[in-house]
Amino acid sequence: MKIFLDTANLNQIKKAIEWGICDGVTTNPTLVSKEALPFEELIPEICRIVPGPVSVEAVSTQAEEIIQESRGLARLSENVVIKIPITEEGIKAIRVLAQEGIKVNTTLVFSPLQALVAAKAGARFVSPFIGRLDDICHEGMILVEQIMAIFNNYGFDCEVIVASIRHPLHLVEASLIGADIATVPFPVLEKALKHPLTDVGLERFLQDWAKVKHK
Numbered sequence: 001m002k003i004f005l006d007t008a009n010l011n012q013i014k015k016a017i018e019w020g021i022c023d024g025v026t027t028n029p030t031l032v033s034k035e036a037l038p039f040e041e042l043i044p045e046i047c048r049i050v051p052g053p054v055s056v057e058a059v060s061t062q063a064e065e066i067i068q069e070s071r072g073l074a075r076l077s078e079n080v081v082i083k084i085p086i087t088e089e090g091i092k093a094i095r096v097l098a099q100e101g102i103k104v105n106t107t108l109v110f111s112p113l114q115a116l117v118a119a120k121a122g123a124r125f126v127s128p129f130i131g132r133l134d135d136i137c138h139e140g141m142i143l144v145e146q147i148m149a150i151f152n153n154y155g156f157d158c159e160v161i162v163a164s165i166r167h168p169l170h171l172v173e174a175s176l177i178g179a180d181i182a183t184v185p186f187p188v189l190e191k192a193l194k195h196p197l198t199d200v201g202l203e204r205f206l207q208d209w210a211k212v213k214h215k
């Protein structure tokens with residue numbers, strides 16, 4: 001499973017790259033709004049350091065404007081993937097952009113049919129938001145399973161990004177069902193490294209090492 005970082009924070013991205021577990025990055029308007037750098041400087045800098053796709057969201061709502069905005073964003077770097085919400089206007093834009101070779105990550109996906117339509121239109125990625133479904137008492141991971149089954153049935157060349165991940169268990173579940181990609185907030189990635197028994201075990205080994213006799 002590829003791991004993307006769900007953040008626009010350069011420090012978090014640099015750390016994950018140092019750990020060797022950052023295959024890409026997803027941003028959205030909320031994440032970008034938390035950063036001090038202007039958008040026009042932030043995105044190229046993220047693209048410069050990330051060794052993979054960087055999703056950047058188009059905020060226009062009409063097809064022609066989404067297309068124009070996406071072309072501009074795509075020019076920022078060859079890593080850029082355009083995030084487009086799944087709407088009627090979004091779908092029209094996805095088709096045009098896909099024909100131009102611009103990669104699209106269809107976002108705010110909450111149903112298997114939204115994913116099917118996006119893939120048929122030519123989206124390169126779809127992002128089911130599982131945490132937001134869990135929040136309203138729908139099991140988000142079932143949506144991921146359904147989308148994967150549909151894509152497998154028809155051989156769509158569209159990768160599933162498990163998004164809106166809230167905790168390490170989501171990451172475990174995503175990898176057990178064989179999701180292509182999970183996009184993970186940095187605190188969840190940190191938690192994924194940790195186990196209390198590892199800390200206790202390491203402390204004991206270090207204490208015992210101090211007692212070892214040397215020549």
Ligand code: E4P
Nearest residue numbers: 006026027028127163164165
């Ligand atoms: C995905 O691409 C989104 O940026 C993100 O996962 C949304 O997560 P949230 O529901 O925690 O805002």
